[in-house]
Amino acid sequence: MAAKLTLxxxxxxxxxxxxxxxxxxxxxxxLLSKTTTRHLTPIQATSFLSKQASRTPxxxxxxxASLLPRMRSYCSVSRACWSCSRQTTGWFFCExxxxxxxxxxxxxxxxxxxxxxxxDVDNTKLSVKYKDLQRLLHPDRFSQHGEVEQDYASAQSAxxxxxxxxxxxxxxxxxxxxxxxxxxxxEGEKLSDPELLMEVMEANERLGEAETEEEVRSVAEENRxxxxxxxxxxxxxxDKGDVSRAKEILTRMQYYSNIEDKVKERxxxx
Amino acid sequence: xxxxxxLGKSLRPMVGARAAAVPTAGYHENVIDHYENPRNVGSMDxxxxxxxxxxxxxxxxGDVMKLQIEVDDDGKIVDAKFKTFGCGSAIASSSLATxxxxxxxxxxxxxxxxxxxxxxxxxxxxxxxxxxxxxxxIRAALNDYKLKNKSAEESDEKAAVxx
Numbered sequence: 001m002a003a004k005l006t007l008x009x010x011x012x013x014x015x016x017x018x019x020x021x022x023x024x025x026x027x028x029x030x031l032l033s034k035t036t037t038r039h040l041t042p043i044q045a046t047s048f049l050s051k052q053a054s055r056t057p058x059x060x061x062x063x064x065a066s067l068l069p070r071m072r073s074y075c076s077v078s079r080a081c082w083s084c085s086r087q088t089t090g091w092f093f094c095e096x097x098x099x100x101x102x103x104x105x106x107x108x109x110x111x112x113x114x115x116x117x118x119x120d121v122d123n124t125k126l127s128v129k130y131k132d133l134q135r136l137l138h139p140d141r142f143s144q145h146g147e148v149e150q151d152y153a154s155a156q157s158a159x160x161x162x163x164x165x166x167x168x169x170x171x172x173x174x175x176x177x178x179x180x181x182x183x184x185x186x187e188g189e190k191l192s193d194p195e196l197l198m199e200v201m202e203a204n205e206r207l208g209e210a211e212t213e214e215e216v217r218s219v220a221e222e223n224r225x226x227x228x229x230x231x232x233x234x235x236x237x238x239d240k241g242d243v244s245r246a247k248e249i250l251t252r253m254q255y256y257s258n259i260e261d262k263v264k265e266r267x268x269x270x
Numbered sequence: 271x272x273x274x275x276x277l278g279k280s281l282r283p284m285v286g287a288r289a290a291a292v293p294t295a296g297y298h299e300n301v302i303d304h305y306e307n308p309r310n311v312g313s314m315d316x317x318x319x320x321x322x323x324x325x326x327x328x329x330x331x332g333d334v335m336k337l338q339i340e341v342d343d344d345g346k347i348v349d350a351k352f353k354t355f356g357c358g359s360a361i362a363s364s365s366l367a368t369x370x371x372x373x374x375x376x377x378x379x380x381x382x383x384x385x386x387x388x389x390x391x392x393x394x395x396x397x398x399x400x401x402x403x404x405x406x407x408i409r410a411a412l413n414d415y416k417l418k419n420k421s422a423e424e425s426d427e428k429a430a431v432x433x
Contacts (some may be wrong), residue, residue, distance in 0.1 A: 185330050186330060187328075187330045187399045188402060191329045193327075196327075197325045198325065201325065201336055201353070204334065204355040254329060254330075254332040255334070258331075
């Protein structure tokens with residue numbers, strides 16, 4: 001280590017360790033190169049390396065580490081890695097050989113996005129997680145890898161997509177949670193709540209007759225308030241494990257969400 | 271590069287032509303016809319004794335359908351109106367339903383089945399629930415009319431007894 005370590009050498013060192021590191025490397029290195037000179041002293045480089053290593057032996061702190069240990073707190077998976085045959089607990093990567101794993105059938109979409117199975121989710125956290133995962137699983141990163149790994153990576157990536165889009169919106173998230181409870185709103189089901197139907201009909205009519213943007217906005221606001229209230233009620237129902245109440249609320253939400261979609265079509269994108 | 275640009279330009283009309291050749295992805299022409307020229311759209315006074323109102327919804331898709339009938343003294347449906355907020359199939363189903371029940375007696379109207387509507391509109395299996403919604407709307411409107419006039423009759427009878 002007598003020779004000066006260049007950034008590229010440090011980088012290569014990480015490359016060898018783990019493909020998932022690349023991303024974090026770019027971030028850290030670019031941070032480093034902003035603050036220090038392009039050449040690192042051996043001490044700097046070693047301390048940098050050991051800092052990284054002590055935080056997580058296999059995955060970068062922000063991205064990879066969050067995949068493994070925290071995942072286990074919500075749901076555990078243990079299966080043989082297809083590549084090295086060791087028992088792995090990673091949803092996406094084997095912690096021993098770092099190969100991409102096929103999607104675990106027992107995982108829920110909440111597990112995929114590493115969040116608790118609750119109706120209230122942190123949307124910001126969700127989208128950060130989504131971007132991180134998609135970066136890790138991006139097909140470009142596996143173009144030089146074997147066909148099996150490429151397939152698994154794209155299957156995982158599709159799964160992450162599904163998880164993100166399902167969990168992001170209250171209605172689809174609620175419907176998914178209902179499905180996890182073994183319930184669903186079926187095609188042929190009837191709704192005989194005259195009050196709700198009347199209300200929905202009137203809101204639709206008002207929207208249809210609205211000519212100015214102001215009028216549309218007033219429908220939108222009223223509708224938004226109702227949806228917000230329903231979201232709170234739904235969260236409460238799921239917390240209490242009241243599935244039939246949750247289903248009832250979701251039915252109402254379906255109607256108001258439809259109105260919201262129509263409102264969005266009428267308003268200029270904000 | 272310029273070759274590529276030209277290729278893009280020369281291909282564009284072909285793309286357009288292909289898109290124009292299949293403008294009605296998935297819907298049968300009967301559905302399109304009712305969707306584009308819906309019959310009997312509108313509302314009646316729901317407090318009118320001669321009017322029966324059926325308001326139904328499909329929870330799975332969030333569609334709402336309102337179907338109203340005006341019945342004369344002989345029990346014949348003289349007019350029908352509908353308002354539907356939903357997909358093309360739901361709109362077409364209710365439009366067709368109003369067309370069919372107009373001029374029929376209430377008993378005849380009650381025999382209209384969702385399968386008849388679905389058949390006429392050539393609805394695919396996934397859209398059968400739309401025709402079911404229309405059938406339900408007819409039923410609901412008939413019931414509403416009967417209920418209204420029954421209670422009216424009863425109160426008339428009560429008044430007669432009291433007198």
